[in-house]
Amino acid sequence: MACFLVPTAEAVVVTIISKVKDHSDANKQVKVDSTKISDKIPMGRKLKWLSGMLWGGSALLAFEHVWHGEVTPWFPFLTAMGSEADAMEMFHEMATAGVMMAVLVTAVWGIMCVAADIITKRSVKAETVKGDAV
Amino acid sequence: MTLLITVFAAxxxxxxxxxxxxxxxxxxxLALMYWGASIxxxxxxxxxxxxxxAEFFTPAAKDMLNDAFLGVSVVALGxxxxxxxxxxxxxxxxxxxTLQGQKA
Structure with a gap:
């Protein structure tokens, strides 16, 4: 009915956090040792993965709702808002399916981040060992 | 069917x-977009x-066709x-x- 609104709301919040993070990182004058390879993926980059999944998923899901006639281009935009019973059902769906969608996407992103950190650390370690051997 | 098509696209x-x-x-x-939608x-x-x-796994042919059509449309939109x-x-x-009239 309108379950995609929950991940969309999360996408808005994540995008704002990501922009703020990018801005603060750009302002920081961090001296980086050019000889040292970084084994950390910046948080701003990781947040972009999450916002990509959330925005993309929400956009495609919104299209599905238009397809099924649940979203209309005129006010109140959601057909479920026409009656109180439908609206209650819609809110229930948002609270169950919508929240679960947002949670699952975030959980998958969390796993992605951990895996990416492990892979990066492993490759940096291998590079260091190779460098020491030379 | 929509889920399956989107997963394959992802x-x-x-x-x-x-x-x-x-x-x-x-x-x-593009991959993130499709994975987000798949999840x-x-x-x-x-x-x-x-x-x-169990009825979930035996949809009517008409519903399946509509879902497949939706899935393909979703992939196109992505x-x-x-x-x-x-x-x-x-x-x-x-x-x-191109807009400046140079050779691309």
Missing amino acids: ITATIVWYFKNQSKYMIGT MWFVDAIFEYAELQ LIIWLIILIVKDPDGKLRK
Whole structure:
């Protein structure tokens, strides 16, 4: 009915956090040792993965709702808002399916981040060992 | 059916991203978009399964056709969104050069 609104709301919040993070990182004058390879993926980059999944998923899901006639281009935009019973059902769906969608996407992103950190650390370690051997 | 088609689109985009990793073309963004949608439809499928039980796996031919049509449309929409992002960012400057009358 309108379950995609929950991940969309999360996408808005994540995008704002990501922009703020990018801005603060750009302002920081961090001296980086050019000889040292970084084994950390910046948080701003990781947040972009999450916002990509959330925005993309929400956009495609919104299209599905238009397809099924649940979203209309005129006010109140959601057909479920026409009656109180439908609206209650819609809110229930948002609270169950919508929240679960947002949670699952975030959980998958969390796993992605951990895996990416492990892979990066492993490759940096291998590079260091190779460098020491030379 | 929509979920299945989107999952296949996500897998294809991920394979292309892995083997032709040219970050400037943002294949990763396309893959993330499809994976995000796949996860969301997976949750939808769980709720539908909880409601329909075994009937969930035996949809009517008409519903399946409609879902397949929706799935293909979703994949097309994802590609259109990706194409718009790519053209706006114009990583090779081809659009800029074309508009300026230079040879791309």
